[in-house]
Amino acid sequence: MKSFFLNQSSAKEEMKAILAGGYKSPIVGSGKVSTTHIKAYSAEKCAVxxxxxxxxxxxxxxxxxxxxxxxxxxxxxxxxxxxxxxxxxxxxxxxxxxxxxxxxxxxxxxxxxxxxxxxxxxxxxxxAEPGDLVDEDFARIMASVWMKKKGKRPDAKEYGCLVHMAREAPVGWAPDIFSTVLENWSEFCAGMKLAIFMAANSEGDHFDPDPAHFNEKFLPSPHIPTIRRFWHVAMEYHLMRMQDEGLEAWGV
Incomplete structure (x- = not known):
């Protein structure tokens, strides 16, 4: 997976500069970094x-x-x-x-x-043993998060996106990554903007190797297929925020 924030020396600071430089959104992020679901998952694994x-x-x-x-x-x-x-x-x-x-x-x-x-x-x-969850279990948690945030359940296509996101995330972390993105949509879009810029000026990304297909975009509110398309950005954004908050995250 290409890293847009953490493994390139200037990318993290560049994203912060985008945010500080007036990148506007109709939605003001709450700034919250979710760890609720990984804590619940960890507790369930220890349940008897x-x-x-x-x-x-x-x-x-x-x-x-x-x-x-x-x-x-x-x-x-x-x-x-x-x-x-x-x-x-x-x-x-x-x-x-x-x-x-x-x-x-x-x-x-x-x-x-x-x-x-x-x-x-x-x-x-x-x-099943305690904590023995599959991708669909985590996707159902994410669907509940979406329902609480948007007032409607994901449709079949959106639910499929959630399953794939759960499959690609470190085990147990997908619901928190998803929650953090929903709470900070403007900031996620800033990261997406940076990812699109980098892909358009290099060799695309792991989804599409053609840089000509990358054009700047912005959506005024959370959109599950877009989060799925830029899930690598979501994971790195959540990890960056965890590190900034001094919280323990996967692989750190």
């Missing part, structure tokens, strides 16, 4: 789930059913092995409604992921 012996009969039944399906009918997705059946299937087997299936699944050491298989909504379940 209830042991099998402490599960009630219905919880044990779902746990056993998922464990059996993972072995007999494994479904591979996001680097994990799942049981791929509908919520109605689990509800029928347990003699409960689908809402109860969701509640039971959340109360025991299972992870879930929903996707469409052959046009039908399917819930993937797997036995």
């Amino acid at each position: 789930h209830r042991t099998y012996e402490k599960l009630n009969p219905r919880e044990r039944a779902l746990f056993d059913l998922v464990s059996s399906l993972v072995k007999s009918e494994p479904f591979h997705a996001s680097g994990r092995t799942w049981a791929a059946r509908s919520q109605a299937f689990y509800a029928d087997k347990l003699g409960v409604c689908t809402d109860q299936v969701r509640r039971i699944a959340k109360s025991i050491p299972l992870r879930s992921m929903t996707l469409l298989l052959e046009g039908k909504r399917c819930v993937l379940l797997r036995v």
Whole structure:
């Protein structure tokens, strides 16, 4: 990954000069640097789930059913092995409604992921250790951040962007990087402006090697596909801000 801020001697100061030199935006950034989500993720990894012996009969039944399906009918997705059946299937087997299936699944050491298989909504379940999250888990957290900030949920294309961002970020950091960008959109756009300038005057970037395709742009409010396109800028901006605040970040 090309570095636009941290691995080039003047880039960091140049971005600060852009900000200080009157780079204006309709949105005034809050200046906040998010670390909330990585702290929650770190705490979850240290959490202790209830042991099998402490599960009630219905919880044990779902746990056993998922464990059996993972072995007999494994479904591979996001680097994990799942049981791929509908919520109605689990509800029928347990003699409960689908809402109860969701509640039971959340109360025991299972992870879930929903996707469409052959046009039908399917819930993937797997036995998981605390903190064993996949890209979609982090994307859901990011979708909640977006919902809180913008008042609407990401559409399918935007959600796909969030999944890719989670995949490319250091594990556990994507929600905080995303949150920091949303809180400081003007500053992120300044970094994006610098990245575009550098790409236009060199050999493009890792997405597009043609410098002629890079033109200065500015969006007045956060836009998920743009953050995805310049996710490398977002990661470096967040890391730079963490360092400026004296906070511990990945790889530092």
